[in-house]
Each structure stands twice: as C-alpha cells, then as structure tokens.
Amino acid sequence: MTIPEIDPAARAGYAAHPPRMGFFTDTSICIGCKACEVACKEWNAVPEDGLLLTGMSYDNTGGLGASTWRHVAFIEQPAGGLLPPAPDDDVPADGGGVRWLMSSDVCKHCSDAACLDVCPTGALMRTEFGTVVVQDDVCNGCGYCVSACPFGVIGRRESDGGAHKCTLCYDRIGDGLTPACAKACPTQSIQFGPLDELRERAQARVGELRDSGRAEARLYAEDPSDGIAGAGAFFLLLDEPEVYGLPPDPVATTRDLPQMWRHVATAAAVLAFGAAAACLRGGRRPT
Amino acid sequence: MNARRRDGARPGAEEPVVPRADPRSYYGRPVIKEPAWGSPEVPGYLFLGGLAGASSALAACAQLTGNRELARAAKAGAAGAIGLSLAALVKDLGRPQRFVNMLRVFKVTSPMSVGSWILSGYAPAAGAAAASAVTGRLPRAGAAATAAAGLLGLGVATYTAALVADTAVPAWHEGYREMPYLFAGSAASAAGGLGMLAVRPENAGEAVRFAVLGAATELTAKSLLLRRLGETAETYQTGRSGPLMEAAEVLTAAGLAGAVLAGRSRAALMLSGAALLAASALTRFGVFEAGRASARDPKYTVRPQRERLDARARQMTGGRVPG
Numbered sequence: 340m341t342i343p344e345i346d347p348a349a350r351a352g353y354a355a356h357p358p359r360m361g362f363f364t365d366t367s368i369c370i371g372c373k374a375c376e377v378a379c380k381e382w383n384a385v386p387e388d389g390l391l392l393t394g395m396s397y398d399n400t401g402g403l404g405a406s407t408w409r410h411v412a413f414i415e416q417p418a419g420g421l422l423p424p425a426p427d428d429d430v431p432a433d434g435g436g437v438r439w440l441m442s443s444d445v446c447k448h449c450s451d452a453a454c455l456d457v458c459p460t461g462a463l464m465r466t467e468f469g470t471v472v473v474q475d476d477v478c479n480g481c482g483y484c485v486s487a488c489p490f491g492v493i494g495r496r497e498s499d500g501g502a503h504k505c506t507l508c509y510d511r512i513g514d515g516l517t518p519a520c521a522k523a524c525p526t527q528s529i530q531f532g533p534l535d536e537l538r539e540r541a542q543a544r545v546g547e548l549r550d551s552g553r554a555e556a557r558l559y560a561e562d563p564s565d566g567i568a569g570a571g572a573f574f575l576l577l578d579e580p581e582v583y584g585l586p587p588d589p590v591a592t593t594r595d596l597p598q599m600w601r602h603v604a605t606a607a608a609v610l611a612f613g614a615a616a617a618c619l620r621g622g623r624r625p626t
Numbered sequence: 627m628n629a630r631r632r633d634g635a636r637p638g639a640e641e642p643v644v645p646r647a648d649p650r651s652y653y654g655r656p657v658i659k660e661p662a663w664g665s666p667e668v669p670g671y672l673f674l675g676g677l678a679g680a681s682s683a684l685a686a687c688a689q690l691t692g693n694r695e696l697a698r699a700a701k702a703g704a705a706g707a708i709g710l711s712l713a714a715l716v717k718d719l720g721r722p723q724r725f726v727n728m729l730r731v732f733k734v735t736s737p738m739s740v741g742s743w744i745l746s747g748y749a750p751a752a753g754a755a756a757a758s759a760v761t762g763r764l765p766r767a768g769a770a771a772t773a774a775a776g777l778l779g780l781g782v783a784t785y786t787a788a789l790v791a792d793t794a795v796p797a798w799h800e801g802y803r804e805m806p807y808l809f810a811g812s813a814a815s816a817a818g819g820l821g822m823l824a825v826r827p828e829n830a831g832e833a834v835r836f837a838v839l840g841a842a843t844e845l846t847a848k849s850l851l852l853r854r855l856g857e858t859a860e861t862y863q864t865g866r867s868g869p870l871m872e873a874a875e876v877l878t879a880a881g882l883a884g885a886v887l888a889g890r891s892r893a894a895l896m897l898s899g900a901a902l903l904a905a906s907a908l909t910r911f912g913v914f915e916a917g918r919a920s921a922r923d924p925k926y927t928v929r930p931q932r933e934r935l936d937a938r939a940r941q942m943t944g945g946r947v948p949g
Contacts, residue, residue: 395653402655412652457792459739460727479727480720482662483738486793486921491658500720581928584652588931592792592799593735599788599802600734606787606806607780609843610683613814614776617835618687 344563345450347571351465359469360512361571362521362529363537364443365544366583367556369528371397371441375409378523382508383408386498402584403444405494408505409520412583414440442583443529445520446471446492446505447560448571451591454484454493454504462502469534469571470507478502489567489589507571534571545575553577559585566590649932651924658794660921667718669914671711672786673907676813677820678707679783682752684817684836686776689769696832697772698759699824700817704775705756708749708782737788744785748778783813790917796927797861797920798913801851808847808909814840816906819881822899827890834885834895837902841882844909845875858926861916870912877905 348356379385388406393399396413403410418436448470455463455471462478465471473484473493480500484493493504508518512531516522521531530537541558548556559576563569566589580587651657661668685700716725728742751774758768787809791802798805818837822830848871852859862871884898920926 414652453794456735457738459733459736459742461731477727477730478721479724481738482720483736485659485662486795489658489794491656494659495662495720579650581650582652584655584657586657586927586931588935592794595802596735596788596792599791602803602806603784603788606810607784609807610680610780610783610810610814613839614683614687614836617684617832617839618691
C-alpha cells in the first residue's frame with residue numbers, strides 16, 4: 340500500500356534543495372482570533388476583500404480567494420452533534436449547548452498541484468521548498484488555475500486581473516523566518532516547519548486526542564497516497580472535511596489528463612474519418 | 627447548520643424510499659471556485675473554434691473532391707470564425723496585453739498551452755487558405771495552407787474538450803470520456819450546417835453528409851455523457867443550462883431530419899443548416915452553464931467524493947458498511 344512519496348522540489352528540477360516546508364494547522368486549538376488573517380494581509384499587502392456581514396457565525400470573510408489567503412471558518416454545532424440524533428429533534432440528547440469548530444484554512448501546496456499543471460504561461464511555479472507560488476509578473480490572468488484547484492483556493496483579482504494565492508511567505512522563509520500567519524498565531528494552532536517534523540507532531544497530537552476520547556479527531560490532506568499526493572499544508576479536523584468547506588476526497592484533475600488526451604486524439608480521428616467519409620461518397624466532379 | 631445530519635437511522639424501522647439528503651457543507655458555500663471564464667467569450671469560443679476547425683477539415687476534403695464552391699465557403703467561414711475566436715480569447719484574459727505569454731512555455735499538462743500552440747499554427751494557415759481561395763492567388767500555397775489547416779483544425783475542434791474537462795468542475799471533469807466526441811460531433815454539425823447555408827444544393831452533398839454524421843455523433847455523445855454523470859446530470863437539465871441543452875437537442879434533431887430530407891431544396895437546406903449552427907452554439911453555452919452550476923453547489927463536489935470514500939471503506943472492511 341505504501342507509495343513512494345513524491346519530492347516535489349526534486350521533481351521540479353532542484354538538484355539540491357532545502358527540506359520541504361509546510362503548515363500543520365491543528366484546528367482543535369484554534370480560538371478563532373483571526374490574527375492569521377490580519378498578519379497575512381499586512382505582510383503580503385493583500386487588498387481588502389469586502390466589508391460585509393455574512394450571517395455565518397463570526398465568519399465575515401467567507402472563504403479563500405485572490406485577496407484572502409488565510410480564512411478562519413466558524414462552525415456552531417449542537418454539543419452532541421457527533422452522536423446520532425435524538426428520537427425527537429427538539430430535545431437535544433445532551434440537554435443543549437453548542438460546540439465550536441474553528442479552523443484556519445490556507446492553500447494546501449499540493450504535491451500534485453493541478454493549478455501549477457494547467458498554468459499555460461509558467462507563472463505558477465514550484466519553489467525549492469516544495470511550495471507553489473504565482474509569479475505575478477508572468478501571469479496573464481487566463482483563469483485556468485481557478486477552475487483547476489480542487490479546494491477553491493486560488494482566485495482572479497478584479498482590480499489587477501491576475502491570479503493570487505498564499506505563497507507560504509516565500510519572501511520570509513527564504514530568510515529563515517516563519518510565515519506571517521504562523522508567527523502571529525497565539526495558540527500555535529498554525530505550526531510551520533519541515534513537513535517531516537510536522538507530520539510526526541501531527542500523528543502524536545491526533546493520537547493524544549483520540550486517547551482522551553476525541554474519536555472524531557483526524558488528519559486531513561497529510562497522506563501521500565491521496566488524490567493530491569499529500570499536501571504541504573495539512574490539518575487536524577474534528578469533523579468531516581465538508582463541514583469545514585473542504586472536499587472530502589480531492590483529486591488533482593490532471594491525473595486523468597493522459598486519458599483525456601487519448602479521447603481527444605480518438606475524437607480528432609473520428610472527425611477526420613467523418614470528413615473523409617462525407618467527401619468520398621461525393622466522388623470527383625468536373626469543376 | 628449541522629442539525630441536517632440524519633444518518634443515524636433506526637435499525638429495523640421500515641422507511642419509505644426518500645431522496646438522499648444533501649451532503650453536509652459549510653453554510654452551503656461552494657467548495658470549488660466558479661470558473662473565472664466569462665460568457666459569451668468562452669462558450670462563444672468553444673462554438674467558433676469548433677466551427678472553424680471542422681470547417682477547415684471539410685474544406686480540405688472538398689478541395690480533394692474538386693468542390694470549389696464548398697471549399698471556398700468553408701475556408702472563409704473557418705477564417706472568420708477563428709478570427710473572432712482569438713479576439714474572444716484575448717478579451718477573456720484578466721491581463722489581455724500579456725496574451726503572448728501563452729507562448730512562453732509549452733506544457734502538455736495544460737490543455738490551454740497545447741491549444742495556444744495549435745492555434746498559433748492553425749490561425750495563419752486558415753487565414754492563408756481563405757485568402758488564396760477568395761482572391762484566387764497563389765493556388766499552390768493556398769492548397770498547402772488548406773491541408774495544414776485541415777489537419778490542425780482537427781486539433782482545434784477537439785482539444786477544447788480537454789480544456790474544460792481538465793478542471794475540478796464536476797459537470798465538465800466527470801464527462802471527460804464523452805466530451806471530446808460531443809465537441810467533435812457538434813463541430814462537424816456546425817461546419818456542415820454552414821456549408822448547407824452557403825452553397826448551392828448541387829454542391830452541398832459533402833456538407834450534408836458531414837453534418838449528418840456530426841449531428842448523430844453529437845446526440846449520441848450527449849446522451850452517454852448525461853448517463854455517465856449520474857446526479858450531476860441535473861446541471862445539464864435544469865437552471866440556465868436546461869433550456870439551452872433542450873433547445874439544442876430539438877434543433878439538432880430538426881436540422882438532422884432536414885438535412886436528410888431537404889434534397890435539392892435550397893430553402894430547406896439553408897433552414898436545416900441554420901438550425902444545426904444554432905444547435906451547436908446552444909450546446910456549448912449549455913455545457914458552459916452546466917459547469918458553472920455544478921461549481922456553485924457544493925453537493926456536486928462533495929457527494930461523488932463522499933461516495934468514493936464510502937466505497938473504498940466498504941472494500942477495506944470486506945463489504946460491511948462501517949459505523
């Protein structure tokens with residue numbers, strides 16, 4: 340079952356490169372302070388993304404996009420939300436109460452990154468840290484990456500027409516600094532470091548939670564055998580991914596591309612055959 | 627938000643067959659982004675690119691059979707359609723002045739990159755073929771351009787299926803096996819339709835046969851596509867896409883019947899040709915809108931993935947449903 344893990348930086352052509360860096364976001368200790376959102380905006384000079392009240396608990400950010408590179412989700416659940424519903428829905432099994440789920444979402448920096456694969460200009464590139472960044476001076480705003488991302492992370496910005504997303508603070512980690520969001524996180528819900536270390540830490544943490552009776556604790560997007568070959572930024576969740584707005588089993592669309600090309604080639608041959616058949620029966624005419 | 631969860635069914639209780647509840651989501655918000663591509667630019671391009679590519683293939687064949695009237699009409703149609711296509715594609719970019727960055731690299735992992743390179747060979751060839759046919763100058767160069775455009779046109783008419791399917795958009799991606807045939811059929815139907823519209827009945831034979839083959843392929847591929855998509859097929863049958871796809875189907879069927887029965891009636895041929903052209907355009911707009919709708923509603927993203935996970939879990943537990 341073990342699949343040899345992809346080294347994205349080596350695959351991209353970096354002969355010698357630093358260890359792969361990433362985020363482990365432990366949502367079980369997120370307090371929903373949004374310091375990550377603010378720090379990200381400040382450091383990366385990301386423009387305003389709308390000043391609206393959404394009515395979605397304390398989340399007035401909405402979701403990731405061109406001008407939102409960290410997004411804190413707020414989910415209010417009946418405290419017994421993980422138990423089967425009571426026979427009578429009006430009387431909660433646990434006598435009431437609410438449990439809060441808070442989670443800071445970010446670009447996953449996938450090992451198999453569909454956005455990078457489909458980018459026709461080469462604006463999206465893999466860094467020596469194994470992360471995925473957009474080169475703003477190359478991007479021509481074709482929008483292909485927007486439709487390719489299985490997480491709905493990357494967006495096209497109205498004001499400048501280009502695609503934008505989290506860079507995992509490429510300009511900071513190159514200087515040995517911690518990305519702005521992780522630096523600002525007061526509870527270490529967002530942890531930054533070499534991916535190997537983060538995975539070990541995450542395994543220990545999920546084990547600890549399960550041992551203490553939190554059977555619903557699970558890791559998300561850390562598995563190198565999943566549809567994106569594992570993410571550079573992965574999560575510890577306390578419910579199913581879709582509850583947080585995450586796809587439960589994301590697959591990089593480009594995994595099916597060889598098959599797509601095969602069908603395209605066959606269809607082109609069918610079209611050629613059709614044209615030939617249409618004309619053959621016509622035969623040659625005098626003029 | 628979460629109180630919708632109803633999977634703790636009582637064992638043994640007799641339950642009526644009820645529609646599956648919508649999967650859980652984050653306040654009903656989409657999981658993936660709605661395509662950034664605009665309408666009418668992108669669906670318009672899907673139609674015009676198909677029309678151009680298939681017209682070039684038809685022109686090359688008509689040239690071989692010596693049907694100059696049809697060859698000339700198809701070449702002119704191809705050149706006009708590809709010119710409009712390029713304008714639409716550049717206009718849809720967020721930064722149109724950087725369109726030439728498309729030719730900065732070649733990436734087989736990006737259908738848009740592959741398409742840009744095909745178009746950069748095809749468009750000049752189609753233009754040269756049309757210019758030569760209309761002016762009557764440089765017939766040899768014109769013939770070479772006709773052959774090149776005919777060959778590259780096959781790619782232009784079909785690569786767009788990979789372009790839309792190579793995304794996370796459920797209504798497009800899940801149909802990647804059928805979409806190329808749907809697009810090829812729709813392109814042939816449109817190109818045949820244009821020929822039927824443009825030339826005299828005695829020279830329309832090739833166009834009629836091409837249109838008939840195309841329309842039949844389109845109808846077949848479309849029904850296979852919808853069957854493949856399961857519940858996501860809704861996005862082609864309701865909302866903005868529903869009426870477009872329905873009208874396309876009616877017009878294709880009418881155009882197909884007309885093409886077969888028109889005989890030497892110029893009016894009937896023209897009417898059928900126009901119906902097929904319109905049907906092809908409507909199909910592309912319908913496909914585009916279905917993609918948008920499937921991206922907007924998280925259930926089309928979540929449910930197939932959840933079912934995949936559950937199936938995998940069942941396999942691992944030897945057929946038992948876990949939990």
